[in-house]
Amino acid sequence: MASLPPIDLPSAATGAGAFDTPAPSEGSALFEYLLRLGDDSLILGQRLSEWCGHAPSVEVDLSLANIALDLVGQATHFLNLAGEAEGKGRDDDALAFRRDVLDFRNCWLVEQPNGDFAQTMARQLLFSTWQKLLFRSLVGSSEPTIAAVAEKAVKEVTYHQELASEWVIRLGDGTEESRRRMQEGLDWMWRFVPELFEMDDLAAFMAEKGIGVDLPAIRDEYDRQIRDVIAEATLDLPPDQRPILGGRRGHHSEHLGHLLAAMQFLPRTYPDAVW
Amino acid sequence: MLTDPGLWEVLASVPDPEIPVISVVDLGIVRSVAPDKVTITPTYTGCPASHVIERDIRDALDAAGYRHVAIETVLSPAWTTDWITPEGRAKLAAYGIAPPTKGAVHCPQCGSVQTEEISRFGSTPCKSLWRCRDCAEPFDLFKCH
Structure with a gap:
């Protein structure tokens, strides 16, 4: 398939404000980079939590809640570090609950609705495989706090990837109905993969500093692992589609605002509420 | 000091x-x-x-x-989980939670190794759910981590 140019921001929107890539200075770049890491985990953790009480079986219910918990734990660490890098006294709660949609820096993949169980598993496979390789690289980050979170989390993310792989294989190599749904889930989520490997100025700057990861360097391994699972699941590798970019600069699908409304309602309505 | x-x-x-x-x-x-x-x-x-x-x-x-x-x-x-002390491992087993192991998983009730995993994720992040094929009791395994 001929590759189309990526969908990126309309030029009018890149002038100023929320869609801006900040001019890389060490402090602000670190803040932005940590938001990317933390927001990916936070938003997917929130999404997976929506399954709680609705999953196909109690074991799956527990699994998804556990994965969500791991992700929210990662977000807590990354957002606290982001708050420290920013130096304005914001902690994880302030960054999670008192930012609006344009200030979120997560990728599009994690904010996508759960769809059916197969679609959720497709998203999880594509994300957890990436996150495991990302964290494995971040263990060598020159920023010791990031390295420490990654070192701890990589063991947990390995479980996430295993669970998703097993389900993709079971559903893909299952009944006619499960195979159809698994293929559709994968086909839908596939378009959000290129963004995971996007190297914009900020990502390049952080990689140069040894803090962040050179994402194209882990692409081959990612493709290999994903292809292996898809092959074992007897599914078809989806055709490459027009990549959708922009989440790292605050440009999101309409789904994120709705997710935030549910997540942020209480702390915004009752600021500093305690129990 | x-x-x-x-x-x-x-x-x-x-x-x-x-x-x-x-x-x-x-x-x-x-x-x-x-x-x-x-x-x-x-x-x-x-x-x-x-x-x-x-x-x-x-x-x-x-x-x-x-x-x-x-x-x-x-x-x-x-x-x-390597940092769990030998005393800690013994207490887990006595409580009915199989301690983390890289080898065969023993049923904490009857000691059988005829056991199987039901779910990788259990009631807490640190445990997975198992079942004994001999005594048929379900049990938690402290995941090797």
């Missing part, structure tokens, strides 16, 4: 909030004890018990007259 042995005793009296038969020392999350500082490490990144553990340790230290002792949480090197 030598570390006060009483500090270890206080810590050994603090139970894990989710598995109260073992202490935070048994669990291996107390990384070091200095005269003025206790260093602990979380088990899992998202473990909701982490905050409770820190608070419980604080309360125990305060009650035993160690108000001046600070608690520091460090992430690296990451906690591993």
